[in-house]
Amino acid sequence: MNETPKGAPDETLDFSDPMQRPRFAGIATFFRLPWREDFEADAPDIGVIGVPYDGGVTNRPGARHGPREVRNQSTLMRRINQATGASPFEVATAADLGDVIIQKPYELVGAHAEIEAFYNRVVGAGIRPLSCGGDHSVALPILRAVAKDRPVGLIQIDAHADTGDNYMGSRFHHGAPFKVAADEGLIDPKRCAQIGIRGSLYDRDMWKFSHESGMKVAYIEEVEDKGWKQVMAEALAFVGPGPVYVSVDIDSLDPAFAPGTGTPEAGGLTMRELQGMIRMLAGLEIVGADLVEVSPPFDQGGLTAQNGATAMFELLCVMA
Amino acid sequence: MNETPKGAPDETLDFSDPMQRPRFAGIATFFRLPWREDFEADAPDIGVIGVPYDGGVTNRPGARHGPREVRNQSTLMRRINQATGASPFEVATAADLGDVIIQKPYELVGAHAEIEAFYNRVVGAGIRPLSCGGDHSVALPILRAVAKDRPVGLIQIDAHADTGDNYMGSRFHHGAPFKVAADEGLIDPKRCAQIGIRGSLYDRDMWKFSHESGMKVAYIEEVEDKGWKQVMAEALAFVGPGPVYVSVDIDSLDPAFAPGTGTPEAGGLTMRELQGMIRMLAGLEIVGADLVEVSPPFDQGGLTAQNGATAMFELLCVMA
Amino acid sequence: MNETPKGAPDETLDFSDPMQRPRFAGIATFFRLPWREDFEADAPDIGVIGVPYDGGVTNRPGARHGPREVRNQSTLMRRINQATGASPFEVATAADLGDVIIQKPYELVGAHAEIEAFYNRVVGAGIRPLSCGGDHSVALPILRAVAKDRPVGLIQIDAHADTGDNYMGSRFHHGAPFKVAADEGLIDPKRCAQIGIRGSLYDRDMWKFSHESGMKVAYIEEVEDKGWKQVMAEALAFVGPGPVYVSVDIDSLDPAFAPGTGTPEAGGLTMRELQGMIRMLAGLEIVGADLVEVSPPFDQGGLTAQNGATAMFELLCVMA
Amino acid sequence: MNETPKGAPDETLDFSDPMQRPRFAGIATFFRLPWREDFEADAPDIGVIGVPYDGGVTNRPGARHGPREVRNQSTLMRRINQATGASPFEVATAADLGDVIIQKPYELVGAHAEIEAFYNRVVGAGIRPLSCGGDHSVALPILRAVAKDRPVGLIQIDAHADTGDNYMGSRFHHGAPFKVAADEGLIDPKRCAQIGIRGSLYDRDMWKFSHESGMKVAYIEEVEDKGWKQVMAEALAFVGPGPVYVSVDIDSLDPAFAPGTGTPEAGGLTMRELQGMIRMLAGLEIVGADLVEVSPPFDQGGLTAQNGATAMFELLCVMA
Amino acid sequence: MNETPKGAPDETLDFSDPMQRPRFAGIATFFRLPWREDFEADAPDIGVIGVPYDGGVTNRPGARHGPREVRNQSTLMRRINQATGASPFEVATAADLGDVIIQKPYELVGAHAEIEAFYNRVVGAGIRPLSCGGDHSVALPILRAVAKDRPVGLIQIDAHADTGDNYMGSRFHHGAPFKVAADEGLIDPKRCAQIGIRGSLYDRDMWKFSHESGMKVAYIEEVEDKGWKQVMAEALAFVGPGPVYVSVDIDSLDPAFAPGTGTPEAGGLTMRELQGMIRMLAGLEIVGADLVEVSPPFDQGGLTAQNGATAMFELLCVMA
Amino acid sequence: MNETPKGAPDETLDFSDPMQRPRFAGIATFFRLPWREDFEADAPDIGVIGVPYDGGVTNRPGARHGPREVRNQSTLMRRINQATGASPFEVATAADLGDVIIQKPYELVGAHAEIEAFYNRVVGAGIRPLSCGGDHSVALPILRAVAKDRPVGLIQIDAHADTGDNYMGSRFHHGAPFKVAADEGLIDPKRCAQIGIRGSLYDRDMWKFSHESGMKVAYIEEVEDKGWKQVMAEALAFVGPGPVYVSVDIDSLDPAFAPGTGTPEAGGLTMRELQGMIRMLAGLEIVGADLVEVSPPFDQGGLTAQNGATAMFELLCVMA
């Protein structure tokens, strides 16, 4: 009975395609996509981009190492989303556009300008960006590129509303990008939903901009009470039709699922909740998306980077 | 558009207040509170105290290092509880009273006497203690001080009932404080609720004291079945009005949330459940509270200490 | 009041019984059971066996180290299941039969033959095996021994259906044992239920054998939607009466609960769910069970091995 | 040329001998020796014994977990010392006698009495013990057994002289065993050499007992200046002929080589130095030896336990 | 024989002195010194200061967390240097002055100005600073304070000469402080010795400023060839009499001894070498000293912080 | 004085060259070299190649993950060897040829044939390979390609001679490649030097092939006694002129420097010794070189991978 004949040659695998190689092998690009820095020459539908910048953090740094490690873990991803049937690489072309190389990192406003310039190239080439931070402050220069023509809606999954104001001499840190984006007319607060908000506060007014500008703020307690499906359904109804940017801060996850981040807050989402919510975004007009705040020096065994890569795959599936 | 004017000076931060400094900076006291060892001279309403003692463990040691690391992680806490609106530092004075320095640690009964003496000073000064263990055996000498005048009720969130008896030559180990406390008239079993109990047993009778004395024992399966709100509501009804001591063993959490503890038991609480339950204690007459069994040598990236610090902040919010 | 008399001698512990010794002490056998390699001479009802083989993995290796570390963590287990009242060591004899020593590990088919030969000895001695892998490919040679006389049903809790086919030159890797087992008539697909399936796919047809052969495939989304009780109830109804093999892949757990495994997939089970589902197997005619894919080199602080040991204890409780 | 014929069957391995099995497989006894708790019945020449006790530490605990993890790493050891040609298992019988099970661990003096009783059994059976701590305080009860008839010499390799006195209410902690041993006439200070001493001091007189009693104290600076060969040669000349006990504290190693210990001191030995020095002990009349203070909770990837196991193998080679 | 009488009460410890308490207990200040932020009021001879700033790194961040963790490990230090007999706390007063709180961290030049202002307060109070970084860029503002009146000599132990120039838009990063310091007349290149230099180079001219300005550059190969004593003796002869600043970059250590740093370079110093070299500085006119570049997020088990704390203790011993 | 003018623009960096970008940024190829899988079209002088295969290990697996992590750490390397002045990228062209993709990994002999075929392509294109394992068994198929025309000499730095024979059914495991290579006439034993050999032995005859065939075996004790310069000088004299292959097993390092490997042996080389010895190879006629046995799952903080990358850089410097 052990003499089961050995199978026929494995003709189904094309080893010239990095996505079909063993997942531990080979150079790690995002999802084992082709590496294309000269992207204007051959523009994919979707460009996956690393933004290795953490000059905007207010607490623990390290997110500059995020793109490298998320790329590494992203090689665990395969081609098709079993839960939804999405097959992003069949319906859209995609490439790893490499990292934004910030030439003058020691000054926050200038670094943001460099990021913005890179994304202007991306948007100019007709590419929709799926970005990997870096700290959340990078969402601002990305929005300056993808939303430069009109305000967009926002689905933000995060422990923090990130609509703070001046802090330690700067308006542009990672706790404030969405206030500045609203101030600059890049996002329409009436179409912005923030989900998973929690954690202690310095001031009762810490996220007052979210409230006063009319954003929808869904605290984690709502997720616990109503369930993630209802919360996201309400968020989608709030945001409505039209272009939308999706921003996922890995600290939306509970620290048991995402220890490797700069501002962990106990009591967050599980991966099942996060995956379920992202999947509900299918059909939106997504102009760009990001996954930010993976800080590998604080990670444990790559768990945060793996969950970050998985979240990026889910985002890709709803963007494609 | 990048020329957004730089914000006005950040006048709202008072850097002479350690709680307003960057969270990674400065000497780590609990919640960045003032350090006040000579507390009789200027007694705060609430004293936060470390009890670096683990001579009562039955399995893995290390909880003696708990206060140091919980202090470290507690600097992540801010001032206001976003979920409840509680602002403990506004409504009560608080200080870090330092650690109980046990002078003769090599003998369990004597060490407990030293802890009791320290807490007699605390209680004598009119301070309500919020303690950080150390192993759970320290709850006994703390109760001897805070409940010396009358039995109190107990809300205990723990994987273990800790109402065992003689084990390896001692009645005073960390698996037995609440039996001894009941024996000594410090707690009223009819007002004691134990929540989250689980794990394998040596004997069917292991927690028989809890049952026979009339304590309410809520197993983790009740939490899974009824939900944490219902379980805590029933516990509160059972305990009723009157003075109560609150004891949170970090091993009530699932080991994915609290790997750094001496007696981990699979299948425990999530942080959302633990936070939710502690918040329901608002309004109780809390005579003292503790968070015990954080064992940093077994921790992973500070996760257990961070969850312990968060639980202590939640306790502070319902005590203040 | 501190003069509480010291307890009477602890007469209840029999230190000649390793299960009554302190859990950190002593040589680590599974559950501190007697070590019995010459098991034909004194056959226990249940034999706990390590299979330190990981030659069948497709991604990250290390499961060969699983039995050693699961044994280590299994010493945390006590004797009685608090949730169910099961007392396996009272109702059945059990022993640690040691590890299968594979003499020619460099060739997969031959290694499987060695494993099968070992299990033929076990089954021949009338012992029901509870196995600890090793990678999931070892379930095939185990089934060749325990199901050699007739096909059995299968309860498989796993992130992956493991009914793939030829991959990289072999039909016998850890992603395919249950297809080969069905091909060889060892399991009856109409009595096979697979629970917890998730993760991205190489091909839409990756698990087509499960579907085409009539197995019940319960995706993780069903667990999220219906709850684990309903999912397992349906699985039990599907499998029905008759002999059944139970196979638990530790990667069924979410990576937050089981980082130490070769093919982690985000969004999996919690330990409360896994424990609850295993407990529902009480009363089945279990011919053997396994817990596979614990890979200690990728573990974090022993969490995966501890959860693996706990799952094995739960399996033992429903087998005994 | 690739058609090199496959080798003949590997007839040289006897898989019934655990020492010839793959090193990751099987139940971990010390050096994969037979486990023999009932050792009086069949007394080996050398008994390898675990002493899982850390009640004598003054700083970080965890050495109670030492025997388990040193056993685990000791399975990496093979049979012959390549550097010296020693083949200990050929020239002496050896067995793993299991761990000393301390029944009343909560009181230091009593625990020591239990350890002493165990070693009296060992010595009474004519077995020379090679012990694995536990903290260094266990050397005292071991010496009470092996040196009860006459004082012995001492070769101690350690960062600390461990000849302190009363500290925090006890004379019997891990910083004092050799003072008490000298006081009790178990060791002859004129034949005691302590090597590797370093670290900061509480008092200039901290190790005055060593000096005043006439012990030879070789500081780490002597090793740096003269080299380890000269230092050990002088120590051997000092100790001279006659019975000698050898005590190796893993903290003699630099923390880069032994992070997992309770009282690490920067600037210690390398493993090459430690191995070289132990090898020079060949020919001594060794009445017993120990390796202590491996604290797995503070270890990094098993490095300390592996170095501890290697040191024990070197000790075994000079004892056999 | 076990009846050894228990020692007399431990009268020698004064538990009101934090330095005499158990080392795991209590709030962690540097060396358990008194915490004195209002230092002008009661100026110690030596002020130990944390500078939690890492805005000047070129590669891996995290040194902002250095002071917290070095404080933690510094509690392992005792009072007297066993190797040299130095007793710093007897011959000098010392205090922990807390951390420099940088109010505007998002801009490098301004942050340096804030650091400089703090040190002007320190120097103005007649205090000699012993600083804990933070990245090496902080040595520049410290020198601006301690050397503002005249150029000083420099003993720098480092893998890198840190005399680079403009890099990524800034002259003030952690690879350049000593070029800027020389440019500003704060250090006299003819009295500057740099020891331990190694690692690959971007350009042959990377450290040309060191060579052209006349600094003595001792590569690690010199340490390997001549030994550390000779190398330091030559450095001391080069620096000669007069005021000197001592700067120790923890990356001078081999990464096996200091994994937790931002720019590790293989093949560095051992702790025995580093300790030996620092001890040779006794008798110098030290105007200030620092220990920089401990980056806890990259540390392993606190080893780097422990070695950093030990190096600071050695520095204190030669400063006092 | 703070008004030091900001430096001129950093014109010296060319950010289109990945080697001039920040080291944490960008996709990780070996040394940030261009990725060139279609290497016949544009053959570099030196091809850097990953061999992610660990099917030949006898103990701990994981070396399949070596190339990914060594690539990651290799981005820390700069362009010029400070110690020797070598500037490899100026004097030779180099590229990252990617990984050998083994299509049938489940059978050792066949996998070796696939590796050999890849290297035949490399050698056929006139490229000298610098390889990164993978386990040491891969040296055999590499030698079959680079030495197919004539036997070459060997400089092997390793804890193990790797000239074993049949073990567990195979002659081709990682403990035997150099015996098979000699048997096949690929290496000339009279020109083979093995350095750093140590560790315990199964049999006195374990490395008899090395001795009987006339190889030079330099044990670690020779390094300790004579120093690494003398040992390598003797090895170079033994090997003499002519083509030579260089094979560096990372386990030649002490486990404190290389914890992440499959067969660690205490008491090994330091990085200063290893770097020094490799630098002495300058001027040899090197036909190929490898760095093997980095096993990331057992690594600690990337230390082993970093040391492996550094060793590869040193190898590159003497090959170019």
Ligand SMILES: [Mn+2]
């Ligand atoms: Mn956030």
Ligand SMILES: [Mn+2]
């Ligand atoms: Mn955010």
Ligand SMILES: [Mn+2]
């Ligand atoms: Mn508990």
Ligand SMILES: [Mn+2]
């Ligand atoms: Mn408890």
Ligand SMILES: [Mn+2]
């Ligand atoms: Mn699976």
Ligand SMILES: [Mn+2]
């Ligand atoms: Mn499976």
Ligand SMILES: [Mn+2]
């Ligand atoms: Mn010691």
Ligand SMILES: [Mn+2]
């Ligand atoms: Mn000692």
Ligand SMILES: [Mn+2]
């Ligand atoms: Mn440096």
Ligand SMILES: [Mn+2]
């Ligand atoms: Mn530096």
Ligand SMILES: [Mn+2]
């Ligand atoms: Mn080797």
Ligand SMILES: [Mn+2]
């Ligand atoms: Mn080798």
